[in-house]
Amino acid sequence: MKAIMVMFDSLNRRFLEPYDSATGTRTPNFIELSRRTVQFDRCYVGSMPCMPARRELHTGRYNFLHAPWGYLEPFDDSVPQILFQHGIHTHLVSDHYHYWENAGGNYHNHYKTWDAVRGQEGDPWIAKVGGLDLPRRNSRVLSPLVDLAEQDVINRTAWKNHEEMRPMNLTFTKGLEFLENNKDQDNWFLTIETFDPHEPFDAPQRLKDQYPDEYQGPLFDWDLYGPVTETPEEVAHLRACYQALVSYCDEQLGRVIHFMDENRMWQDTLLMVCTDHGHFLSEHGFWSKNYMPVYNELANTPLFIWDPRNPVRGVRRQSLVQTIDIPATLLDYFSMPLPASMQGRSMIPAIKNDEPIRDGGLFGYFGQMTCLIYGDYVFMRAPQTPDNSPLYQYTWMLHNARGVDVEGQFEWVKFPFSKGMPVPKIPVLTQALNPYQSKDLLFNLKEDPAQDHPVEDPALKAQMLKKMAELMKENDAPEEQFVRMGLKE
16 A cells, blocks of 8 residues: 655645636646546645644644644654554655754654755755845744744755755655655655745746736745735735745646656555645735634645545545544555544545535634534634633643743643543633634635625524534533633533
């Protein structure tokens, strides 16, 4: 058995032609992929952003009910690790530099082998001290340790005029090297994971030229985390930069499709193509992610699957699936039982004949709205307490004490998924509610797919609250989450 997962970061599916051609983004290889696979229309995230989503991809459990951005926990079941412990060689190649930072630094070690590509975003990689002659930028992005925008421009010197040295290009090259070396072997799982099209939207000029716009200012291919305040020309330019980068993602995907064609791998190799979450490109008046209501631009993600045991291709599925179902599907494919703690479900029935595997699902960010997809509706529940309290994170792997209430009372809690291990219950500093998430939102996706017209229906809202509480209980949500969400009976 062989399996490949190609994963992009921050891929807004409305920029993919198989999902929506209105943006005018050219993605011929995604069109070809849709002909070769099952395309899911109702794939939803669980936890966001980057590392919470990746914890779900390992464990098949929601992260956001218990913890923010963080590591795999000592008690977590990791599917890549489970596979290699049962004789399946698991290999990761990635340019997603958060894997090698604090708070992400143990995910890659759960693969049998892994390879890293440097240089994305503000990756603290190339060292230049003084004498910098950097281009003027229209944005400045700071982290606690580095000016990301400045470091990003320095990193770009590594691939100036050498497209093959771009991080995404190198990542796919290394992934194809694994395939070339192991295509005739059996029992392996390869993850090719790229940070693109995450900001900054740095694509080759030849692709930017395909999306001309009227912007004439300094370097501006990095949207900031906030509401849209830019001029129409700046908005159009940022969207064009994103389009160019999505087209570059499409080209890299095409390399995998071509390799599978040349080596007849469709006969015996599972292929999944996915993302961790979407990205706002001025829709609803927002850029990026993390602070706004979790509209479908973030939550409803692209997913394509080819299962050689069930040779269904060129069809679209309406069954609801989520990120937590991906690891369950991999275990099913390799004929392995699911851990008792896993809440995700195998998507094989949905692949075969669109048989539903779940009727609803939760999604969101730790400490923000709790969201529900149920039937034709998305319900976003705002925190119901004035200061968003009580709020605790449950982790043995604390990486950021700045968000911790050091004067609060630390306790110990056991969960069904912690396998008898008590977990520190760490109080979180709470504050005034995010004004963008201060009220409930309910949308009928069938009648209002753009989510422009919230529904006001108390009876329906009560039904959604009941389902939300039910799913939170099933997923071992701590007691205070019910209090914070106003679900305490």
